[in-house]
Amino acid sequence: MxxxxxxxxxxxxxxxxxxxxxxxxxxxxxxxxxxxxxxxxxxxxxxxxxxxxxxxxxxxxxxxxxxxxxxxxxxxxxxxxxxxxxxxxxxxxxxxxxxxxxxxxxxxxxxxxxxxxxxxxxxxxxxxxxGINAGDGVDLGKLRYHDLSTKLNLTKLLRKHVAILAMSGAGKSYSAMVLLEELMDRAENEGRIASIIADVHGEYTSLARPSEEVDYSDRAFVVEGKNIQIGAPDMSAYQFREFAPDMSGSQTRELNRIIRQLQSEMRSGKGRYDLDDIIREVEKDGETKKQIRKALADRLYDLKNLHIFGKNDYPNWRELAQPGKVAILNLSDILNLRKKRIILAYFARKLFNKRKSGQAPPFALFLEEAHQFAPSKRSVISKPVLRTLAREGRKFYASLILISQRPVKLSTTVLSQANTHIILRVTNPYDLDHIKKSSERITGDTIDIISSLPVGEALVVGEAVNHPVFVKIRKRRSQEAEHGTSLKEVARHFEEQRIQKREDAKAFM
Structure with missing residues (x-):
């Protein structure tokens, strides 16, 4: 009243x-x-x-x-x-x-x-x-100063992509996990989509652990970075060139000839091949000039050292894209940024192509530290596919959720396609200016409020709402991530483990 x-x-x-x-x-x-x-x-x-x-x-x-x-x-x-x-x-x-x-x-x-x-x-x-009265909408939390849930229409929220922006520690990953919970909680008759997240810090793996309140372990599964494989038979010569940009045109043509030969042998029953087989064929090939052969082998050995190419994809696209479920690519154990970008580029393109052909369900690709994969001023391996997904994804219901603490470093082309922004506390003046320019609905008064937002409160602006609103993000239902544990508890746990190892060592002496 x-x-x-x-x-x-x-x-x-x-x-x-x-x-x-x-x-x-x-x-x-x-x-x-x-x-x-x-x-x-x-x-x-x-x-x-x-x-x-x-x-x-x-x-x-x-x-x-x-x-x-x-x-x-x-x-x-x-x-x-x-x-x-x-x-x-x-x-x-x-x-x-x-x-x-x-x-x-x-x-x-x-x-x-x-x-x-x-x-x-x-x-x-x-x-x-x-426009927040969708009965089966995505509930992010309560409208600030009003006892009203912000239930956002799924199509308006995700179809034209989302950007979750905040400084470190302001709650951007927490907000993304709340969104993932909402997607997993949807019933079949409400329309379910598949969710895939490139988790660069291992923050989302807790979704797959049992929780006292709600157990998502049957709807969320983790793929460890060290186990991820790209199937060489699923790669064309031009995709290999994309991952090794210094590969020349003549080298690519020779590689294409050799791959066609291996694929022909595979179809005749010889079995699947891997990158070692490709390198072996390149080195013994008599039709290729020695100089081209050596240069091409060098490029392929460089890719081999990444240890991500095998005979089959793992996980395959069907495992990644399952309606109502979340696939977590835990990349936290991968230190090589190029390797992370190759993994993301390969699986993002495969999912998008399968979605365009109607084989894969509608999906949302959550991208943590998005500015690492689509930086504003550099061309990197993963940037072209993300640009394509940003521009064309809405036509095929393939959504991008960009999560970043440095929006000023994120590609303008990619960020401009995110028609809904969920903005938590940001204090860097360059980031604030970039955010203001990215949306005509954000005024100077709104920017002032953004810079002083408490942790866990966000501005939602864009396609999903008729007017910018401030939302207090709801409490997550899933298991709390270790990153949310206090420093005191983490330090104590480390000491306990060290003491236990010391006692175990004495017992074997």
Whole structure:
């Protein structure tokens, strides 16, 4: 139920069609209104919804500095002489967000009237106005300052990609895990998608561990980086060249001839081949010039040293893309960044091609430290496929979820395709400026709030909502990651393990 909170007043600049100020008349609560809160009022165009941008508290008895100094110089106080407490009041500055009419949400084109009563925005009004009333939507948490769940429409949220941006420790990975939980919790009749995450720090592996509240271990599985394999028979010569960019055109042509020969032998029953077999054929090939043969073998030996090429893919694309399940590629044990990029590029392209052909289900690819895989100023192995996925993925319901603590270092081409941003606390001025430029809905006032957000609160802006909203991310239901454990507990656990190993060693002596 909406309650009256204030009255619209005249100022030098308003009320205008974009802003108005109101004096708070209901002071029954200690904090009757807060910055970022939504309010509503009746206007000539319909029910106007506005968001409080700033608050000013004033008192006529404390407006002259010299008077306050004189009265407060001794043991006196102004409040003991004058009824100062009765003259304290709050003025709120609100920005008109839109008008709710019988024909839907419209832009405000006429100002509110002075004297008009202002109310706290009701839940039904907000849900309809903000577009967060999807019954089977993705529930990220509660709308800040309002007891209202932010259930976002799945199609609007994911079809045109998502960017989760925040400084380190602000809760971006936690928010991504909440989103993953929501996707795993969906019933078949609600529409389920497959989720795949490139986990560079091993933060998401806890999803696959049993939890007392909700057990996702049957819906989330971990693939350790050291076990990941790329099947050489599934690679073309041009894909090998993509992973070894210094391979020349003539070398690629010779490699293509040899691969066709090996594939022909495989079809005739000889069996699958690996990179060692390709290298062996290159080295003994009599049709290739010695100089080209040696240079090509050098490129292939370089790829062999990455230890990721075998006879079959592991995992295969069917294991990765399962509706209602999460595949976690744990890349934390891989130190070589080039190796990580090759793995991501290969499986992202394969999944996308299978999705385009209709063999794979709709999927969302979560990409931690996205700026490492699609940097803004350098061309790296994984960047082209991510650009393609960003530009064309929405046509085939293949979604990207970009997670980064340095948005300024993330490819503008890739980031610009993310039509919904979930932004937690960011303080770096270059990142803030980059974020502001990436969305026309983010104002200077909003940027100021972003830089002071507490951990676990986020701004959701873009395609998924009709208006930017601040959300308190809900508590996750799955097992807490070790990264969320206190330093004290981790240090204590390490010491306990060391003592146990020492005692075990003595027992064998």
């Amino acid at each position: 909406s309650s009256e909170i204030g009255t619209v007043i005249c100022t030098l600049d308003g009320p205008s069609s974009t802003e108005f100020s109101f004096v708070v008349t209901n002071c029954a609560e200690d904090i009757p209104v807060k910055r970022g809160q939504f309010v509503e009022l009746e206007s000539e165009e319909g029910k106007m919804v506005a968001q409080v941008q700033d608050l000013i508290k004033t008192n006529r008895y404390f407006m002259r500095a010299e008077s306050v100094r004189e009265y407060e110089r001794g043991n006196k106080s102004i409040a003991s002489v004058f009824p100062a407490d009765r003259w304290e009041y709050i003025v709120a500055r609100a920005k008109a967000s839109g008008v709710q009419t019988e024909d839907g949400i419209k832009q405000v084109s006429f100002p509110a009237s002075p004297g008009q009563k202002v109310f706290t925005a009701g839940s039904d009004t907000l849900a309809s106005f903000l």
